[in-house]
Amino acid sequence: MENGAAPTAKPVIVAIDGPSGTGKSSTSKAVAAQLGLSYLDTGAQYRAITWWMVTNGIDLEDPTAIAAVAGKPEIVSGTDPAAPAITVDGVDVAGPIRTQEVTSKVSAVSAVPEVRARITELQRSLAAAAANGIVVEGRDIGTTVLPDADLKIFLTASPEARAARRSGELKGADVAATREALIKRDAADSSRKTSPLAKAGDAVEVDTTELTLAQVIECVVTLVEEKRAGK
Ligand SMILES: Nc1ncnc2c1ncn2[C@@H]1O[C@H](COP(=O)(O)OP(=O)(O)O)[C@@H](O)[C@H]1O
Ligand SMILES: Nc1ccn([C@@H]2O[C@H](COP(=O)(O)OP(=O)(O)O)[C@@H](O)[C@H]2O)c(=O)n1
Numbered sequence: 001m002e003n004g005a006a007p008t009a010k011p012v013i014v015a016i017d018g019p020s021g022t023g024k025s026s027t028s029k030a031v032a033a034q035l036g037l038s039y040l041d042t043g044a045q046y047r048a049i050t051w052w053m054v055t056n057g058i059d060l061e062d063p064t065a066i067a068a069v070a071g072k073p074e075i076v077s078g079t080d081p082a083a084p085a086i087t088v089d090g091v092d093v094a095g096p097i098r099t100q101e102v103t104s105k106v107s108a109v110s111a112v113p114e115v116r117a118r119i120t121e122l123q124r125s126l127a128a129a130a131a132n133g134i135v136v137e138g139r140d141i142g143t144t145v146l147p148d149a150d151l152k153i154f155l156t157a158s159p160e161a162r163a164a165r166r167s168g169e170l171k172g173a174d175v176a177a178t179r180e181a182l183i184k185r186d187a188a189d190s191s192r193k194t195s196p197l198a199k200a201g202d203a204v205e206v207d208t209t210e211l212t213l214a215q216v217i218e219c220v221v222t223l224v225e226e227k228r229a230g231k
Contacts, residue, residue, distance in 0.1 A: 011130060011133035012151070012227065013134060014133070014149060015149040016136070016153045017152070018139075024137040025137060028135040034217070035225075038081070039080070039081035039135050039136075040135070042119070042141065042145070043139075044084070047102050048093050049075060051096050053066060053069070053105075053109055061108070067112050106185075107192075111188070111194065153203060153206060156208065161209045162179075162182055206220075
């Protein structure tokens with residue numbers, strides 16, 4: 001049994017998408033823990049493959065060079081919301097994937113179709129293996145990875161709120177610079193050709209600008225419970 005929870009009638013698949021700093025990771029982890037579901041941070045997977053490319057000196061300005069090695073690193077993601085884990089070729093990269101360097105380069109790597117095909121396959125197999133169901137968060141989960149998800153949520157928040165949240169995390173980083181970096185990354189993620197950041201037509205949009213994290217979690221838990229009851 002996953003996460004020590006009692007088995008539910010049917011596995012429930014929840015897709016949570018949105019730009020950076022809207023609360024996807026915090027909300028997804030808490031919802032999964034509360035409901036006894038697995039949890040997958042797909043951004044961590046794109047960060048992990050980017051970390052491997054940086055570490056191995058791949059030219060990230062050359063999509064052909066990225067595509068040529070996209071199949072090389074072995075990326076393993078844990079799906080326990082209480083202890084999210086990620087390794088590349090057996091190395092724990094949970095810390096190194098959060099550096100400024102990886103954050104500034106991840107959009108170039110994640111735009112390459114060969115990278116997306118590889119990571120999408122991993123995501124689908126992890127979702128299929130989750131006995132109680134799973135909360136999967138990212139940019140293209142509702143549109144591309146799991147288009148048949150039981151529930152799709154698209155989180156938004158103003159750039160100012162998102163930058164303030166991220167600067168708080170980065171211990172006093174300049175809010176204006178953080179805001180510019182977020183906007184630049186959102187633009188790159190939204191404009192790429194292959195599965196861009198986008199709201200699925202059937203996703204429920206939740207603007208978290210004026211909501212506390214606890215309110216967002218409660219809102220999503222209620223939506224999941226309503227879906228489960230209707231099954
Ligand atoms: N509704 C909210 N109000 C205030 N802070 C929030 C809210 N949601 C998330 N946060 C905080 O903002 C930061 C970014 O949240 P995170 O879940 O990592 O966002 P994302 O995964 O969308 O990038 C975290 O420090 C988190 O605690
Ligand atoms: N499903 C996903 C998830 C992330 N990504 C890429 O991975 C990057 C990092 O995602 P993340 O969720 O860790 O980013 P933050 O919200 O933590 O800033 C994004 O900027 C995208 O380039 C993606 O392309 N598709």
